[in-house]
Amino acid sequence: MGKKGIQFILGFVLAFGLGYLIYQGMGSEVAEVVEPQVTEPAPVSATTEPAATTAETEVLVQKGCLACHAVSGLGLDGGVTGPDLSQAYMNVADKHGVPLDEFLKAPTSAVMSSVLGSNPLTDEERQALIEALQKASGH
Ligand code: HEC
Structure with missing residues (x-):
């Protein structure tokens, strides 16, 4: 040079x-x-909660979905009875023949039909779930 x-x-x-x-x-x-x-201290999340628990994902916890489902896309561990829901936003239509919104209203799977049949979702809860799963899928 x-x-x-x-x-x-x-x-x-x-x-x-x-x-x-x-x-x-x-x-x-x-x-x-x-x-x-900047006077307000940053919110310290309780140690017992999963790191990714936000208002959006709270409904997954509240409605007991995590008893059977993990949502790895949101960093949520859960049961293994059902599939990881990270891609549900994208693949429920293919797997179950109806879009996620419809699936959560009237599940075409026997297990989910009985889960939601005994504990139906409100419109707000369904909307929050769809938003959380959309986020999890990265879309
Ligand atoms: C008792 C266990 C259990 C609980 C609680 C449960 N699920 Fe499921 N869920 C399953 C099983 C098992 C399947 C797979 C069913 C099938 O393939 O027919 C499933 C399937 C699904 C699917 C389709 C995903 C896919 O890839 O097939 C979605 C979406 C879903 N559940 C959402 C939820 C939501 C939201 C909640 C909470 C409101 C919830 N589930 C609570 C057991 C559960």
Whole structure:
């Protein structure tokens, strides 16, 4: 590499370094201004709950779905009686002949029919489940 090349790289590194330092300086100024306003402590999740438990996934816990299903897409462990629900959002239509929404209203599987028959879902619960499973599937 010629002298020009080295000069170019040095110049680049210097410019970059300077820019970074200035940026850092600005960053700390901004942080000083913002910090005092952050008074609420970050919510500490209870250690007994799975890491991914949010309002969205709570319904899976509440309705007992995790007794038989894991949802690995959301980091939720569960029973192995039923399949992992991570891809249910995508594959229920193929596997059970109806879209997830319909399946959760009137399951075409005998097991789920009796699970939901004795403990039907409200519209909100069904919606929350669909959103959670959509998230789990990454779609
Ligand atoms: C008693 C155990 C049990 C519980 C509780 C249970 N399931 Fe299931 N579920 C199963 C079994 C077993 C299957 C597989 C049925 C089949 O393939 O015919 C299944 C299938 C499914 C499917 C289809 C997925 C697929 O890949 O075939 C969905 C979606 C589903 N369950 C959702 C739920 C939801 C939501 C809840 C909570 C409201 C729930 N299940 C609670 C046992 C259970």
